[in-house]
Amino acid sequence: MTTETLILLIPLPPLLAFFLIVLFSNRSKSLSHTIAVGAAFLSWLISMVVCYRAIRVEHLGVDPFHFAFPWLPMGDTWLNIGVLIDPLSAITLFFVAWTVLMIFIYSIGYHNFGQPKGDHDRPGLPPHGATVSDVHGHTHTVPSIEPMYSRFFAFIGLFAFGMYLLVVSDNLLTLFVGWEVMGLCSYLLIGFWYAKPSARAAMIKAFLTTRVGDVFMLLGIVYLYAQLGTLSYTEIFSPESLERLATTPSYIVGLSAASLIGILLFIGTVGKSAQFPLHVWLPDAMEGPTPVSAMIHAATMVSAGVYMVIRVYPIMSAGMEHGHLTPPMIAMGIIGGFTALFAATIAVLQRDVKRVLAYSTISQLGYMIAALGIGAYVAATFHLVTHAFFKANLFLGSGSVIHGMEHGVQHTGEHVDPQDMVNMGGLRRKMPVTFWTFLIGGLALSGFPFVTAGFWSKDEILADGFAHAPLVFIVLALAALLTAFYTGRQITLVFLGEPRTKAAEHAVESKPSMTLPLVILAVFSVCFGWLGIPEDFPLIGGLIPNFIHEFVGSTLLEMPEALPFSIVPLLTSLVVALGGLALGWWVYKGIKAGAMDPVEKLLGPSISKLLKNKYYFDELYQFLFVRPANWMAVTFTSLWMDRIVIDGILHAVASLTSPLGHFFRNYIDKAIVNWSGDKAADITQGMGGEFRTIQTGRIQQYMVLALVSIGVFGGFYYYVLPILQSFLISLVR
Amino acid sequence: MIPLSWYLIFAAGLFSIGLFGVLARKNAIAILMGIELMLNAVNINLVAFWRYREPAGIAGQVFAVIVFAVAAAEVAVALALFISVYRRRNTIAADQIDLMKW
Numbered sequence: 001m002t003t004e005t006l007i008l009l010i011p012l013p014p015l016l017a018f019f020l021i022v023l024f025s026n027r028s029k030s031l032s033h034t035i036a037v038g039a040a041f042l043s044w045l046i047s048m049v050v051c052y053r054a055i056r057v058e059h060l061g062v063d064p065f066h067f068a069f070p071w072l073p074m075g076d077t078w079l080n081i082g083v084l085i086d087p088l089s090a091i092t093l094f095f096v097a098w099t100v101l102m103i104f105i106y107s108i109g110y111h112n113f114g115q116p117k118g119d120h121d122r123p124g125l126p127p128h129g130a131t132v133s134d135v136h137g138h139t140h141t142v143p144s145i146e147p148m149y150s151r152f153f154a155f156i157g158l159f160a161f162g163m164y165l166l167v168v169s170d171n172l173l174t175l176f177v178g179w180e181v182m183g184l185c186s187y188l189l190i191g192f193w194y195a196k197p198s199a200r201a202a203m204i205k206a207f208l209t210t211r212v213g214d215v216f217m218l219l220g221i222v223y224l225y226a227q228l229g230t231l232s233y234t235e236i237f238s239p240e241s242l243e244r245l246a247t248t249p250s251y252i253v254g255l256s257a258a259s260l261i262g263i264l265l266f267i268g269t270v271g272k273s274a275q276f277p278l279h280v281w282l283p284d285a286m287e288g289p290t291p292v293s294a295m296i297h298a299a300t301m302v303s304a305g306v307y308m309v310i311r312v313y314p315i316m317s318a319g320m321e322h323g324h325l326t327p328p329m330i331a332m333g334i335i336g337g338f339t340a341l342f343a344a345t346i347a348v349l350q351r352d353v354k355r356v357l358a359y360s361t362i363s364q365l366g367y368m369i370a371a372l373g374i375g376a377y378v379a380a381t382f383h384l385v386t387h388a389f390f391k392a393n394l395f396l397g398s399g400s401v402i403h404g405m406e407h408g409v410q411h412t413g414e415h416v417d418p419q420d421m422v423n424m425g426g427l428r429r430k431m432p433v434t435f436w437t438f439l440i441g442g443l444a445l446s447g448f449p450f451v452t453a454g455f456w457s458k459d460e461i462l463a464d465g466f467a468h469a470p471l472v473f474i475v476l477a478l479a480a481l482l483t484a485f486y487t488g489r490q491i492t493l494v495f496l497g498e499p500r501t502k503a504a505e506h507a508v509e510s511k512p513s514m515t516l517p518l519v520i521l522a523v524f525s526v527c528f529g530w531l532g533i534p535e536d537f538p539l540i541g542g543l544i545p546n547f548i549h550e551f552v553g554s555t556l557l558e559m560p561e562a563l564p565f566s567i568v569p570l571l572t573s574l575v576v577a578l579g580g581l582a583l584g585w586w587v588y589k590g591i592k593a594g595a596m597d598p599v600e601k602l603l604g605p606s607i608s609k610l611l612k613n614k615y616y617f618d619e620l621y622q623f624l625f626v627r628p629a630n631w632m633a634v635t636f637t638s639l640w641m642d643r644i645v646i647d648g649i650l651h652a653v654a655s656l657t658s659p660l661g662h663f664f665r666n667y668i669d670k671a672i673v674n675w676s677g678d679k680a681a682d683i684t685q686g687m688g689g690e691f692r693t694i695q696t697g698r699i700q701q702y703m704v705l706a707l708v709s710i711g712v713f714g715g716f717y718y719y720v721l722p723i724l725q726s727f728l729i730s731l732v733r
Numbered sequence: 734m735i736p737l738s739w740y741l742i743f744a745a746g747l748f749s750i751g752l753f754g755v756l757a758r759k760n761a762i763a764i765l766m767g768i769e770l771m772l773n774a775v776n777i778n779l780v781a782f783w784r785y786r787e788p789a790g791i792a793g794q795v796f797a798v799i800v801f802a803v804a805a806a807e808v809a810v811a812l813a814l815f816i817s818v819y820r821r822r823n824t825i826a827a828d829q830i831d832l833m834k835w
Binding site: 695696697698699700703704707 | 752755756764827828830831832834
């Protein structure tokens with residue numbers, strides 16, 4: 001098959017799996033997960049073949065795999081849709097395929113496949129555990145299988161379809177379709193345990209918050225279409241189109257069309273990738289099952305936001321003079337940098353093992369956005385890929401930790417929160433595989449030097465920042481320090497030291513279906529970085545060619561130049577990574593159960609409270625948007641407009657017409673119309689009763705009657721009438 | 734030549750006999766026979782008037798032939814009806830066939 005056909009086939013298996021599971025196999029849990037994982041595997045296989053062929057092409061950036069066909073007639077022209085694999089989408093496809101497959105496999109173990117049904121599990125709630133008795137008659141509480149197992153696989157299948165569609169699209173329209181499919185799926189999956197009120201609130205919050213961004217993004221797409229009459233990347237990114245966009249003034253004075261489109265599209269990313277000020281939905285999205293968190297936060301949805309801005313980077317940077325940043329890039333630099341630092345400060349004091357990672361994700365996405373804002377195209381892409389691997393690894397690892405803790409909680413019957421890091425400790429002995437993989441992921445996240453992928457990608461961003469925008473460099477370096485610190489804190493609290501609760505003592509390692517994806521992702525968290533080592537790095541530079549730079553850079557029309565090596569950013573990233581990790585370990589190494597968080601003590605109660613409450617953004621938005629919207633709906637629309645104004649008018653009309661109707665009914669309808677109708681019927685009936693007696697049924701009587709009648713009338717006409725006539729005539733005369 | 738009035742008087746007598754039969758007899762077949770007499774009285778009138786008043790035309794004869802044909806058809810239908818009634822009610826006495834009574 002040609003590569004283009006293969007690319008067209010990539011998104012289809014998960015979609016097919018979704019429909020198969022929903023329509024046919026939802027009763028059978030094993031069949032459902034076989035279909036879903038099989039579909040993911042098929043997509044992975046095709047993706048790998050496509051990636052392999054893409055790497056073999058000499059100049060993929062100039063000559064990408066592209067196939068398009070006319071879809072919608074638009075007046076004189078056609079709107080074309082199709083598939084495109086250029087270096088950027090090839091590398092995105094690579095990490096998406098791997099992480100999606102890993103998450104699918106992990107879900108089997110995470111949802112306790114093979115375990116008995118729970119004693120009182122209900123659909124819509126996490127499984128509570130089942131009681132089983134062994135041969136000796138002892139009863140144990142063991143994890144129970146998820147009641148809505150098949151539904152979960154159907155949803156993540158649809159989710160995977162959305163992501164694949166988005167990656168292989170050659171135009172912004174189908175990209176937007178995939179984008180919205182994922183929006184829907186994230187809504188469904190965050191609220192997967194819909195019987196929990198918090199999950200319901202989180203799903204609505206996520207959907208509405210991302211919707212804000214999506215509306216602006218759609219505006220951007222429409223404006224772009226109005227300007228160029230096409231949405232296909234190859235046509236948009238041609239030098240003539242970009243030149244036209246950059247020189248056309250927009251509706252907003254001072255901005256070119258390219259800038260306005262760039263800003264509108266970027267707002268879409270702000271929503272999807274949870275950048276400030278639309279970041280609030282992402283931590284709450286932790287209400288979903290952990291594979292979902294990994295799906296949303298690492299492999300697909302938030303990556304999609306960054307992927308989109310990287311994709312439209314030529315528009316963002318259109319009109320960039322030498323060293324002079326465009327407005328969308330400045331916006332990205334500011335928002336990305338701010339988000340990176342801001343989210344990192346919140347993460348420092350979070351106690352929920354998944355929430356720390358959620359804020360860390362926001363922070364890392366801010367990193368990428370900021371990198372793109374200062375023009376570090378390749379570095380942003382590189383970090384996107386490495387981050388997807390190590391963050392998926394961390395999220396799945398945290399799910400494994402929670403799973404182990406839940407086992408401990410069920411075993412001991414102790415009532416502790418299995419997600420709270422303060423209740424953990426010492427898990428390295430109980431869960432060795434999870435510990436080692438989580439350690440690798442955590443080191444990659446904090447940028448542990450020379451080995452991990454995170455170091456190389458982060459270092460490249462810092463180097464770019466140092467060369468182009470010193471302020472961004474400082475902010476990002478601070479964020480990196482905090483990142484290393486809270487990662488050190490997390491690893492220390494969860495895995496090191498002694499168990500702080502009985503539940504932690506009885507935690508057990510997860511099943512191979514969960515640990516195998518962790519191991520594979522951990523391998524990528526390390527090795528993938530080696531593909532992007534700068535050529536002129538001391539000692540090890542050039543041992544492996546800088547594949548990422550060559551490959552991804554060729555997507556752009558002008559190959560970005562590799563930066564000259566500089567010692568300052570390297571030293572900075574060494575210091576912040578190692579220093580942060582060491583500090584995190586040192587501060588939290590001997591913490592006892594029930595002790596106060598040392599950093600909380602250091603910062604004082606007021607700042608700690610501010611951080612713990614996430615700078616009160618939820619409360620602020622509650623006050624600024626949710627309550628006015630509620631007021632608008634409940635008080636204004638429902639009470640005032642609907643019940644007072646509209647109902648009032650209707651009631652007034654009713655009170656006028658009701659007496660009128662009464663009058664018509666009693667005095668016209670009943671008195672005249674009905675009376676006369678009834679009377680006519682009565683008279684007819686009476687006459688019928690009288691006259692029927694002449695119907696004797698005897699034919700001869702009728703004939704006699706006829707004879708008599710003829711006689712009478714004949715006599716009248718022939719004898720009486722002429723006499724009368726002559727009499728009358730004589731009277732007149 | 735016999736004057737026209739004789740024919741008319743004869744036809745009137747025949748008609749009256751037929752009328753009496755129709756009104757007085759109970760047997761439905763007898764009533765039918767009365768009707769035949771009345772029709773033939775009319776036929777005599779028709780032929781007589783033709784012969785005495787319009788001998789050049791053939792209208793009177795044609796009328797008489799048509800009346801024969803109609804009478805034959807009528808008899809066929811009426812007898813079929815009587816047989817049908819007799820099978821159901823076991824009688825053809827006219828005063829007992831009173832299904833249409835109130």
